[in-house]
Amino acid sequence: MKYFDYAATCPMNEEALQTYIKASQEYFGNTRSVHDAGSKADGLAEHCRKRLAELLNVRAEGITFTSGGTESNLLALYALAHAERGKHIVISAGEHSSIHNITAKLVEEEGYEVSKVGLTKEGAIDVQELEQVVRKDTVFVSIQHVNSDIGTIQPLESISEICKENRVFLHSDCVQSFGKIDLSQVASLVDSFSISSHKIYGPKGVGALYIRPSISFTPFLPDVSHESGVRQGTLNTPGIAAFTTSAEISVTNMENNQQQITTLKKEFLNALDDMGDSVKVVGSGLESSVPVVGLCIQETDGQHVMLEGNRRGYFFSTGSACQVGNNGAPKTLLSMGVTEEEAKTFIRISFGVDQSVDDAIGLANCLKEVIASGRKLYENDAVCGDNDLA
Structure with a gap:
């Protein structure tokens, strides 16, 4: 876990x-x-x-x-x-x-x-x-x-x-x-x-x-x-x-904790660099030591990413726990001018001071797997759709 x-x-x-x-x-x-x-x-x-x-x-x-x-x-x-x-x-x-x-x-x-x-x-x-x-x-x-x-x-x-x-x-x-x-x-x-x-x-x-x-x-x-x-x-x-x-x-321990969180965020985001535009950081990113990173996963429902991550033993969320379950996009993103469609691709990662760099990189690799499997499923569906039309 x-x-x-x-x-x-x-x-x-x-x-x-x-x-x-x-x-x-x-x-x-x-x-x-x-x-x-x-x-x-x-x-x-x-x-x-x-x-x-x-x-x-x-x-x-x-x-x-x-x-x-x-x-x-x-x-x-x-x-x-x-x-x-x-x-x-x-x-x-x-x-x-x-x-x-x-x-x-x-x-x-x-x-x-x-x-x-x-x-x-x-x-x-x-x-x-x-x-x-x-x-x-x-x-x-x-x-x-x-x-x-x-x-x-x-x-x-x-x-x-x-x-x-x-x-x-x-x-x-x-x-x-x-x-x-x-x-x-x-x-x-x-x-x-x-x-x-x-x-x-x-x-x-x-x-x-x-x-x-x-x-x-x-x-x-x-x-x-x-x-x-x-x-x-x-x-x-x-x-x-x-x-x-x-x-x-x-x-x-705030100063040491801030350094730890900054390192975790940096290594996590660096590990996602090769995903290009598929993963978009929303908000502050590395600009602060706050242990929260918001991501939008291109053309992939955030709820799907969260559930697939959970199936692989990685637990994160699609926003504040007090609003999850209302089936709506996060208010924060909508108030930033993000479209409702894109806001529904949002996931929230929040780090703890007891985590390691390996944990952060492991999460990044998990997200890559989820995104790749989602795309493969989409491509298969598209092929099946073309065959049906043929």
Whole structure:
């Protein structure tokens, strides 16, 4: 088995797993219970909050622990939408499906208007279009820091300038960037951001939301006692502890990990060089150390390539796991001006820090086999068709 879908989820690393086991055994109390077991669990959760704040270069009181990126996005967008007057929202057309779904709910239930800004052919937000779309009644802008389909890093500095000039809140989904690229300056650029544990080799079902503490807002649910009233439900203390462990490892080893990912991407793409126009890189390619590569396979359905790769023991995807299954082309590619027909040839490769160059080259060879077998099948079908006509 060769796994190349790390952008969807990662296996838990050994250190995080051991932290999870120990916290489950020794810190099992409810953090809101006033007895010693509860206080002990609460002390661990608060230690993790402070440590995560240090890694993110933010104030600890702005961090809320959640069940993951989708819930963090939900809480953030509802908070910003109700923090000031205004009924206009701006997002990029290539946002994660959770952002599209949440803003659609705000439109349906509360009468908000949403403007979607397109992406350039490189997958970056069209900053000029963003400037034109933002208006006096815009309440917030939401732009994903790293695109989950093609790995493009969005220009948050330029986006932040536009938002600050227009006194508009800025949220960023940083699920695909945390632990992979430096986020030390992000907090100064945005008003809120979301991160998730299982994208950085931590457990699933854990994430965090940061909202700038100076922002006054009404929580999504009223009369909640957990997480300073921001989020309901008993804290997953073992998950939070394991998340913090994996975050420490990812941030501490970031430079070495980036070098490893860059090498894997380079060797993988070099191995595909002889395919010419049959394989087209979509997005950033080798321009960043983000472990995501988007490819369009000429005249070959991406779903077919994924299934044939799976049959050969190589696991990758046709885009974000949260939108796979809707039978449509990835929103990211359509927002870049790619035709729907070409967008359906898309596959997403995402690398892990525990992989080798041989793994990457093996995947490239697997894709070559799949493409060659697909062409052979097409040619045979064409010959059979000609014979039928004869």
